[in-house]
Amino acid sequence: MSFLSRILKKQYSGFDSKSKRSIAIIGLDGAGKTTIINRLLKSEFNLVRPTFGINIEIYKYGSLEFIVYDIGGQTPLRESLWNKFVASADGIVFVFDSADKKRFKLAVQEFYNTLTYNKKAPLLFLANKIDLKEAVDFNKIRSLFNFNKLIREQRKCEFTQCSALTGEQLFESWDWLTHQLLSKKEISSMNVKILGGYLYLSSGDMLEEFLCGTPKTQSKHFPLLKEGNYEIQRFIKQMKNYQKAETLLQTGNKQLIIVKEDELILGLIIQSDDPAARAIRILKNLHKKVAKKLANKEKINFQEFIQSDYPIDIYLEE
Numbered sequence: 001m002s003f004l005s006r007i008l009k010k011q012y013s014g015f016d017s018k019s020k021r022s023i024a025i026i027g028l029d030g031a032g033k034t035t036i037i038n039r040l041l042k043s044e045f046n047l048v049r050p051t052f053g054i055n056i057e058i059y060k061y062g063s064l065e066f067i068v069y070d071i072g073g074q075t076p077l078r079e080s081l082w083n084k085f086v087a088s089a090d091g092i093v094f095v096f097d098s099a100d101k102k103r104f105k106l107a108v109q110e111f112y113n114t115l116t117y118n119k120k121a122p123l124l125f126l127a128n129k130i131d132l133k134e135a136v137d138f139n140k141i142r143s144l145f146n147f148n149k150l151i152r153e154q155r156k157c158e159f160t161q162c163s164a165l166t167g168e169q170l171f172e173s174w175d176w177l178t179h180q181l182l183s184k185k186e187i188s189s190m191n192v193k194i195l196g197g198y199l200y201l202s203s204g205d206m207l208e209e210f211l212c213g214t215p216k217t218q219s220k221h222f223p224l225l226k227e228g229n230y231e232i233q234r235f236i237k238q239m240k241n242y243q244k245a246e247t248l249l250q251t252g253n254k255q256l257i258i259v260k261e262d263e264l265i266l267g268l269i270i271q272s273d274d275p276a277a278r279a280i281r282i283l284k285n286l287h288k289k290v291a292k293k294l295a296n297k298e299k300i301n302f303q304e305f306i307q308s309d310y311p312i313d314i315y316l317e318e
């Protein structure tokens with residue numbers, strides 16, 4: 001089974017766990033809600049159809065389950081469904097199309113209208129489609145939506161740009177929301193357990209791949225490392241026209257995190273319940289270090305960089 005097919009198994013297992021949170025995803029039709037959810041929760045890049053009604057997705061985070069309500073944004077649905085789901089949601093995500101200039105005003109109106117139905121739930125605002133040339137500058141969006149005013153209110157808010165296409169900023173902001181919905185007790189260790197890693201050039205040439213642990217553990221994870229190579233090659237092709245991109249692929253019990261930053265592609269294999277956002281931050285930091293060494297024509301040992309900079313994130317034994 002590939003990384004992609006195995007995720008469905010993960011999605012729908014353990015449905016009856018007790019701790020549940022609900023997240024309502026709203027935004028005008030065509031803003032990218034379903035595409036974002038598919039990217040985040042199913043690692044799918046497929047084209048989606050407009051949503052008539054609601055898509056319900058379940059995703060697991062440690063021992064918790066999140067029920068994600070992706071609600072179609074066409075007018076009748078906005079009028080009849082949004083308010084109900086927003087009112088009972090533990091978290092709200094508003095997706096905004098940064099390139100749909102003709103409907104900016106309508107989006108602002110709908111945004112503020114919906115927030116009146118739930119004054120407490122943490123809010124994640126995603127200015128989507130920043131990969132498009134027509135996407136408007138984030139500062140303009142900030143003032144259009146008057147974010148400064150919102151920040152002064154009680155509610156916890158996060159405003160960020162993203163692209164469902166490249167995955168940029170998506171996983172980190174989703175992680176922010178997830179954390180807002182957890183109690184202190186539920187936020188377990190924020191470290192990841194790195195099982196292996198990859199360093200590629202965006203041309204597709206591999207610079208390094210490695211597995212952590214004893215020779216026995218390494219041979220156990222070897223098939224996974226090979227499978228990851230295949231996924232990275234696919235990612236490189238898919239994202240060849242973009243400077244930055246991020247993705248997260250899941251197997252039954254492992255995750256593959258891939259980050260593209262300019263000329264470099266960096267990847268990590270981590271455990272399935274590990275916080276992907278930390279892995280992305282680690283890769284972005286390592287990118288800076290590796291890029292500097294490359295520019296200075298110095299020796300690069302990716303595994304050694306990880307071991308010296310992130311010793312507590314290294315996987316030892318199961």
Ligand SMILES: Nc1nc2c(ncn2[C@@H]2O[C@H](COP(=O)(O)OP(=O)(O)OP(=O)(O)O)[C@@H](O)[C@H]2O)c(=O)[nH]1
Binds near residue numbers: 032047049050164
């Ligand atoms: N270029 C680009 N296109 C995107 C992005 N996100 C979504 N799209 C495209 O925008 C269109 C609408 O996306 P959907 O995910 O169906 O939008 P939605 O918000 O679910 O729309 P409704 O279900 O009608 O409410 C699709 O053609 C997507 O492929 C993005 O980040 N960049």
Ligand SMILES: [Mg+2]
Binds near residue numbers: 071
């Ligand atoms: Mg949709």
